[in-house]
Amino acid sequence: MKRFYDEVVDVVKAGLRALRIETPSWAFGNSGTRFKVFAQKGVPRDPYEKIADAAQVHRFTGAAPTVALHIPWDRVDSYGDLSHHAREHGVAIGAINSNVFQDDDYMLGSVTNPDPAVRRKALRHLLECVDIMDATGSDVLKLWFSDGTNYPGQDDIRDRQDRLAEALDAVYARLGEGQRLVLEYKLFEPAFYVTDVPDWGTAYAHCLRLGRKAQVVVDTGHHAPGTNIEFIVAFLLREGKLGGFDFNSRFYADDDLMVGAADPFQLFRIMYEVIRADGLDQDVAFMLDQCHNIEPKIPGQIRSVMNVQEATAKALLVDREALAAAQRAGDVLGANGVFMDAYNTDVRPLLAGFREESGLAPNPMAAYAASGYAERIVAERVGGHQAGWGA
Ligand code: LRH
Numbered sequence: 001m002k003r004f005y006d007e008v009v010d011v012v013k014a015g016l017r018a019l020r021i022e023t024p025s026w027a028f029g030n031s032g033t034r035f036k037v038f039a040q041k042g043v044p045r046d047p048y049e050k051i052a053d054a055a056q057v058h059r060f061t062g063a064a065p066t067v068a069l070h071i072p073w074d075r076v077d078s079y080g081d082l083s084h085h086a087r088e089h090g091v092a093i094g095a096i097n098s099n100v101f102q103d104d105d106y107m108l109g110s111v112t113n114p115d116p117a118v119r120r121k122a123l124r125h126l127l128e129c130v131d132i133m134d135a136t137g138s139d140v141l142k143l144w145f146s147d148g149t150n151y152p153g154q155d156d157i158r159d160r161q162d163r164l165a166e167a168l169d170a171v172y173a174r175l176g177e178g179q180r181l182v183l184e185y186k187l188f189e190p191a192f193y194v195t196d197v198p199d200w201g202t203a204y205a206h207c208l209r210l211g212r213k214a215q216v217v218v219d220t221g222h223h224a225p226g227t228n229i230e231f232i233v234a235f236l237l238r239e240g241k242l243g244g245f246d247f248n249s250r251f252y253a254d255d256d257l258m259v260g261a262a263d264p265f266q267l268f269r270i271m272y273e274v275i276r277a278d279g280l281d282q283d284v285a286f287m288l289d290q291c292h293n294i295e296p297k298i299p300g301q302i303r304s305v306m307n308v309q310e311a312t313a314k315a316l317l318v319d320r321e322a323l324a325a326a327q328r329a330g331d332v333l334g335a336n337g338v339f340m341d342a343y344n345t346d347v348r349p350l351l352a353g354f355r356e357e358s359g360l361a362p363n364p365m366a367a368y369a370a371s372g373y374a375e376r377i378v379a380e381r382v383g384g385h386q387a388g389w390g391a
Pocket residue numbers: 026097098144184186219246254289
């Protein structure tokens with residue numbers, strides 16, 4: 001392992017340089033569960049402050065240069081001005097996330113709603129998000145539909161798919177040059193019987209039908225327990241249909257905990273399939289989609305970026321030649337051993353060195369804590385309305 005390690009260090013560093021992780025604006029606002037949203041001091045009051053906080057994640061990790069927006073949570077008068085503000089803070093605006101899950105009209109669905117007037121309203125919002133992409137220079141429209149039913153017979157499963165396809169066609173047709181849509185699936189919640197885009201197969205089928213500008217988003221928390229997510233990743237990459245990732249982790253359902261916190265080995269296996277498919281050089285939007293309900297939000301995002309960097313460095317350390325030879329030879333334990341050697345390698349010293357070579361502090365968490373930024377925003381952000389999921 002030692003000989004291989006010395007040889008491959010530069011390959012690992014090259015991979016880490018290519019790794020870009022988008023932070024979600026909504027992770028910096030208050031979030032919680034239906035039981036309670038705990039307000040934290042210093043939380044942003046508007047998209048400008050959210051972007052300033054996201055810029056801290058990039059400042060200390062060097063790996064989070066873009067921030068995803070969620071509309072209407074991040075609605076502003078001038079998206080051009082917001083983009084300028086982002087650039088001033090050394091970041092850029094990334095994916096635009098639509099939201100057709102918080103309006104009373106969408107109780108029985110948005111683009112799949114039995115009522116054509118509600119479907120038209122939902123479509124107008126999706127098209128407005130493309131207008132915002134034009135204004136921010138974003139090339140990714142991220143679509144997640146909470147649409148579904150709670151009781152058998154409540155609505156016709158096939159009719160809802162027809163309505164969904166009709167809306168996706170209209171959005172796809174509106175996409176400009178260089179723009180693409182990424183469709184996110186989720187097994188359940190808030191719907192508890194049928195979710196209209198419940199799994200990767202449904203999302204993949206719709207994207208295949210739409211065309212090359214449509215790809216699938218894999219959100220770690222959106223699968224049934226026990227789902228082999230790295231298989232889905234390997235399959236979608238093989239098809240050129242993995243458009244993005246919503247990184248987080250969970251012990252039970254869509255817990256939206258810090259990526260790698262609940263299952264660092266799963267994250268390693270996922271990143272290995274990404275590396276194996278040269279996914280770092282493809283247009284896969286790696287995004288965090290998390291809620292820091294009880295922990296400080298900016299450090300939570302910094303820790304999350306570090307967790308993805310650690311998993312990626314370990315995945316890049318897999319001795320691919322030795323692995324392929326063992327696999328070809330049917331050497332089950334040998335192959336598994338090569339894989340586990342990489343996973344069991346402590347890459348933290350390598351990452352600290354990589355950060356220093358990149359002009360960054362070796363320990364981003366300690367550097368952020370020492371920056372005084374956390375204390376400053378608590379002192380400055382008094383009054384006003386703290387941001388959250390309620391807009
Ligand atoms: C849905 C989801 C989706 C976002 C939302 C914030 O659960 O994962 O990606 O729109 O969280």
